[in-house]
Amino acid sequence: MDVDVLRKTVASLMPQVRADLERLVRVPSVSLPGFPPQHLPEAAAVVVDMLQTAGVENARITEVPDGYPAVYGELEGPTGAPTVLLYAHYDVQPPGPDEEWASPPFEPAVRDGRLYGRGAADDKSGIAIHAAAIRAFDGKLPVGIKIVIEGEEETSSHLDDAVLDNPELYQADVIVVGDIGNWKVGEPTLTTTLRGLAVCTVEVKTLRNPVHSGMFGGPAPDALMVLIRLLAGLLDENGNTAVEGIVSSTWEGLDYPEDIYRETAGLLPGTPLIGEGSVSDRLWARPSVTVIGLDAPAVEGAANALIPAARAVVSMRVPPGQDSEQARALLAAHLRASAPWGIEVNVSEGQAGPAFCAHTDGPGYAAAKRAMRDVYGKESVLMGQGGSIPLISNLAAIAPQAEIILWGAEDTAAAIHSPNESVDLAELERCILAESLLLQYLAEQGA
Ligand SMILES: [Zn+2]
Secondary structure (H helix, E strand, C coil), X not given: CCHHHHHHHHHHHXXXXXXXXXXXXXXXXXXXXXCCCCHHHHHHHHHHHHHHHHCCCCCEEECCCCCCCEEEEEECCXXXXXXXXXXXXCCECCCCCHHXXXXXXXXXXXXXXXXXXXXXXXXXXXHHHHHHHHHCCCCCCCCEEEEEEECCCCCCCCHHHHHHHCHHHHCCCEEEECCCECCECCECEEEEEXXXXXXXXXXXXXXXXXXXXXXXXXXXXXXXXXXXXXXXXXXXXXXXXXXXXXXXXXXXXXXCCHHHHHHHHCCCCCCCCCCCCCHHHHHHXXXXXXXXXXXXXXXXCCCCEECCXXXXXXXXXXXXXXXXXHHHHHHHHHHHHHCHHHCCCEEEEEEEECCXXXXXXXXXXXHHHHHHHHHHCCCCEEEEECCCCHXXXXXXXXXXXXXXXXXXXXXXXXXXXXXXXXXXXXXXXXXXXXXXXXXXXXXXXXX
8 A cells, every 4th residue: 555545544544543542541541559450451451342443353351460461462464574563551650630630631632632631642542553553454464463562561560571481472573662752743753772770779777766966966977967978979060970880872863952851851940950961862871860769757847866777769770782780780889889987888789670772774664764754754863762661671682683663652742651641643643654654664675
């Protein structure tokens, strides 16, 4: 099918796409602990129905031990055609306080061409894209398709391990992860790297119990002050991560505009940026470090006492090219060495999630770039992503020959994980067309 035929077909599918997406958004499939579990199988059933209607007759729910079900399906392609694995997830983040939403989070509402609701973008839009791209071919797929829709992306995922346990299920020539977006609506973007994660907990103990700061304050080190001195050493005077030995480079793709970064991050007016290099460098090519948790007495009711023990969780984002377990060891060593006045601290190593760097010089990327060019009328730019997706690293490990393409309808205005999440419906249509063209071009190239 040529571009214009596909374009018309996709346009004709949009009322159904929107109805399906709204139906899916109405299911509050929050996967985090403490939320009603029955909505996850309910959402999975809607996904099965969407896929079957799209032509994936064998779309089915697969139970995941100790977790929420995933949805699988396969479509055979013509003999010798490449196989494409499509991934998205149906679980969502909690909505947060209702009063911060302009319309209720699980009642889809359209304003200015955007469909609002929790999960409308992350990542129910990804499911809508995959289903509609398949449907556009009306049962005559030019490539083989495997589709996996996860129910635990936003919580501890069991699928990461399932990938390692059943590698044959996930073999493909091209893997399309529809859980990302353009850096701005209408600007075609391919995400080629993900930062990894390295976490440590540091604990300081200096006294048996709290003691009167008037009677004892001075000679005795206060555990919280020790911890504060230690944590302050994580950044240098310019705000760069000070952990020695972590890869730090420059970003060659998109030059991410500071004003958009400020706006989307919600930086308060007058707050300066810290660190050196371009915004893209700092986001995608260099480490960043954050204290994400701190045990200390609350301000309310604070007593005049020396604090005997304090602890903090430190989380570092690890740039591509850096081994995350090594990064975690470097972070732990830095924390130990930063303890002041010869005080011994206890550092325990937590999570380490690998960074990812896509191979962008194969036929899969060529087809994706061509598809983007045909849809948007301009060249795509390459962007990184600040967060890690463990599943992707595992897919890269078990299918090293596969090209992994990350794209989707989660543009920077989508407010994923925040109140008033939304997806731009025109962008969603462009994403569907781009994915349909990708399938078409992969078949022509015999990737
Ligand atoms: Zn997501």
